[in-house]
Amino acid sequence: MFELIRSISIDTEKGRASGEAFVPADHPLFADHFPGHPLLPGSLILELAAQIAGPLAEESAHANSPIERWAILGMVRDARFLRPVFLPATLVINAEISRSQESSINTNVTVTSEGERVMQAELVLMLLETAPEWSKAIEARNSRLARWREAS
Amino acid sequence: MSARDTHAEVVTLVRQTLALPETEPISPPQLFFYDLGFTSMDLLDLLFRLEQHFQIEIPEGTIYHLARGDLAEAEFAEDAVLTEAGRQRLMDLLFDTPRELFPPRIHATTLPRFCTVGAITRLVDHKLVAKTCSN
Numbered sequence: 100m101f102e103l104i105r106s107i108s109i110d111t112e113k114g115r116a117s118g119e120a121f122v123p124a125d126h127p128l129f130a131d132h133f134p135g136h137p138l139l140p141g142s143l144i145l146e147l148a149a150q151i152a153g154p155l156a157e158e159s160a161h162a163n164s165p166i167e168r169w170a171i172l173g174m175v176r177d178a179r180f181l182r183p184v185f186l187p188a189t190l191v192i193n194a195e196i197s198r199s200q201e202s203s204i205n206t207n208v209t210v211t212s213e214g215e216r217v218m219q220a221e222l223v224l225m226l227l228e229t230a231p232e233w234s235k236a237i238e239a240r241n242s243r244l245a246r247w248r249e250a251s
Numbered sequence: 252m253s254a255r256d257t258h259a260e261v262v263t264l265v266r267q268t269l270a271l272p273e274t275e276p277i278s279p280p281q282l283f284f285y286d287l288g289f290t291s292m293d294l295l296d297l298l299f300r301l302e303q304h305f306q307i308e309i310p311e312g313t314i315y316h317l318a319r320g321d322l323a324e325a326e327f328a329e330d331a332v333l334t335e336a337g338r339q340r341l342m343d344l345l346f347d348t349p350r351e352l353f354p355p356r357i358h359a360t361t362l363p364r365f366c367t368v369g370a371i372t373r374l375v376d377h378k379l380v381a382k383t384c385s386n
Contacts, residue, residue: 174292176299200311202360203295223295 100128100143101243104150106251111162114196116155118247120147124186137186144184144218145175148208152194154244156204156224159196168226169233173203178220188212194222202226257379258372264300265368268293279369280347287368294363301371307378314362317374318344333357345370 103126107118122129124137132140149172156170184190191211198205203225210218229237262277269287271277283289289297298309318341319327327337338357342350348365357365366374 174296176296202311205299223299 100146101150103147104247107151107154107244107247108251109155109158109248111155111159114155114159114199116151116194118151118192118251120150120190120192122147122184122186122188122190126186129186139184139186139188141178141180141218144180144190144210145172145178145220145222147190148192148194148210148218148220149222149224151192152206152208152222153224154240155194155196155206156226159199159204160226163199164201167229167237169229169237170204170224170226172222173225174223176221176223178218180218182212182215182217184212184217190217197221257376258369260304261301261368261372261375264297264304268297268300277368279367279372281368282348282352283366283368283371284364285352291364297371301375305375305379307375307382309374309378313374314341314344314366315359317377318362328359331359333359341365 103120103122105119105121107116109116122139122143126137128143129137129139132138153170153172157168160168160170189212192208193210194206194208196204197207203223206222206224208218208220208222209216258279265271265277265283265287266273266275269289277287281287283294283297301307302309319337320340322336322340326334327340328334333341333356338353338355341357341362342348342353345365345367347367347369352365
C-alpha cells in the first residue's frame with residue numbers, strides 16, 4: 100500500500116510530519132468494499148496514517164541516537180472514525196509526536212479529506228534496532244521516502 | 252489517597268486493558284505476565300492508562316531506576332544484564348514476586364515482567380506521593 104502515499108514532509112525538530120495520499124476508486128483492494136460504492140476501510144486509514152507517522156518516529160529516534168531504528172505500528176489508542184471516506188479521495192495526514200521513549204514513540208495523528216477530519220488516533224510506534232539482513236528493506240524504504248519528499 | 256483506593260483503581264485499569272469483566276478477580280500477588288497473561292504491549296497499554304488516569308508519568312526504565320536506587324550503574328548492571336547486587340536490589344523492590352521466578356541472568360529490559368499487581372500499585376502510590384510533594 101505504499102504506492103498510495105504521494106508526499107511527505109518531516110520536521111524532526113518540531114516532532115511533526117505531514118503527508119498526502121491519493122486512493123483511487125478502482126484500486127483492486129477495494130473491489131469488494133463495496134461493489135459500486137468504494138469506501139476506504141478504517142483499518143487502511145490507520146495504515147496510511149502509520150506510513151506517515153512511522154518515518155517521523157524513525158527520523159526523530161535517529162536524531163537522538165546514532166542507532167538506526169525501524170518503526171512498526173504497535174498500538175492504536177483512542178481511534179475515532181468521524182466520517183466515511185468515499186473513493187476516490189485525497190487524504191491529508193498529519194502526525195505529531197506526543198511522547199518519545201527509547202523503545203517507542205507515540206504520535207497523535209489526524210486525517211482529513213476535502214477539509215473535513217475523517218479520523219484521529221494516537222499511534223504507538225515500536226522502535227526496533229535494524230539488523231544487517233534488513234539492508235534491502237531499508238534501501239527500499241529510503242528510496243520510497245526520497246520519492247515522497249521530492250513530491251512534497 | 253489511600254493505598255486501598257489506588258489498588259481498586261489499578262485493578263479497574265487492568266481489567267480495561269485486558270477487556271475483563273468486573274467479576275474477574277484480580278489480586279495484589281498476581282503477576283502480570285505469568286498469572287494474567289499480559290504481553291509487553293498490554294503492559295505498555297496499562298502504563299498509558301495509569302498515566303492518564305492518575306496524571307502521573309511512568310517513563311521507560313522506571314523499575315530499573317527504582318531498583319538501582321543509589322547503587323552505581325556499573326554495580327547494578329553490566330552489558331544490560333543485572334549483576335548479583337542488581338538482582339538482589341530488584342528482588343528487594345519486588346518483594347512479593349516469588350524468588351524462584353528471578354533467573355540468574357536478568358536482562359535490564361525484562362524487569363517489568365516480574366511485577367505483580369501489588370508492585371504496580373506501590374509504584375503508583377510512590378508517584379502520587381512524589382507528585383503531591385512537588386506541588
